[in-house]
Amino acid sequence: MADGKISVPDGEEAPASQIGATLEALAATIADRRDAGEESYTHRLLAGSPDKVLKKVMEEAGEVALAAKDVEAWATSSIAAAVAFESACAAESAAAAETPASVEAAAAADCAFDPDELAVQLPPEYDAAIDHLRYEAADVVYHLMVVLERYGISLDEFAAELNTRMTAAERPKGAVCLRPEHVKRGK
Numbered sequence: 001m002a003d004g005k006i007s008v009p010d011g012e013e014a015p016a017s018q019i020g021a022t023l024e025a026l027a028a029t030i031a032d033r034r035d036a037g038e039e040s041y042t043h044r045l046l047a048g049s050p051d052k053v054l055k056k057v058m059e060e061a062g063e064v065a066l067a068a069k070d071v072e073a074w075a076t077s078s079i080a081a082a083v084a085f086e087s088a089c090a091a092e093s094a095a096a097a098e099t100p101a102s103v104e105a106a107a108a109a110d111c112a113f114d115p116d117e118l119a120v121q122l123p124p125e126y127d128a129a130i131d132h133l134r135y136e137a138a139d140v141v142y143h144l145m146v147v148l149e150r151y152g153i154s155l156d157e158f159a160a161e162l163n164t165r166m167t168a169a170e171r172p173k174g175a176v177c178l179r180p181e182h183v184k185r186g187k
């Protein structure tokens with residue numbers, strides 16, 4: 001596996017992976033749609049004005065950001081609810097301790113405020129927000145892959161871009177890299 005811009009290190013074999021197989025299948029489907037009819041959304045993105053798919057990438061990236069903010073909001077409100085509960089509990093405990101008759105009850109409650117002990121319950125909406133984030137992330141990747149196909153950047157070449165940014169220790173064995181003359185060219 002090597003073309004004009006990329007190469008596999010000598011003596012190493014290209015690795016296999018799930019996401020690799022998935023992206024390869026999707027890239028092949030997208031490439032096939034060059035010859036499809038107008039009923040294919042992918043074909044319309046490949047054959048129509050480039051602005052359509054370029055706008056879509058920006059729009060879907062924005063939706064990823066909004067979906068992530070939604071995840072943040074559910075996490076923050078869940079933490080706030082847990083803090084409010086702990087604070088109320090600690091206040092009740094402190095008030096009880098001031099009344100001699102209640103000292104025992106207060107000790108039993110053992111409810112001093114301790115942020116490390118917060119029991120944060122994430123609601124079902126948090127999980128749904130994570131599902132939504134993953135969905136929007138897939139929309140970005142699909143549209144980005146249509147852009148790559150449109151401009152003739154193969155998956156191997158794209159992998160080489162990412163691999164080139166890794167240190168030798170981080171890079172998978174056998175990973176392709178950009179030939180030096182293509183690194184950061186045109187940046």
Ligand SMILES: N=c1c2ncn([C@@H]3O[C@H](COP(=O)(O)OP(=O)(O)OP(=O)(O)O)[C@@H](O)[C@H]3O)c2ncn1[C@@H]1O[C@H](COP(=O)(O)O)[C@@H](O)[C@H]1O
Nearest residue numbers: 026029030033039040041042043060063136138139142143
């Ligand atoms: N992976 C995708 C894929 N992801 C997203 N999309 C389309 O991208 C469009 C996104 O448009 P919208 O902005 O309306 O997004 P939405 O998801 O409806 O809603 P939001 O993002 O606004 O929340 C929808 O029409 C989706 O169907 C995709 N269209 C096609 N594919 C793949 O490409 C293959 C070929 O598709 P066709 O070209 O339709 O044959 C399919 O079999 C799939 O494997």
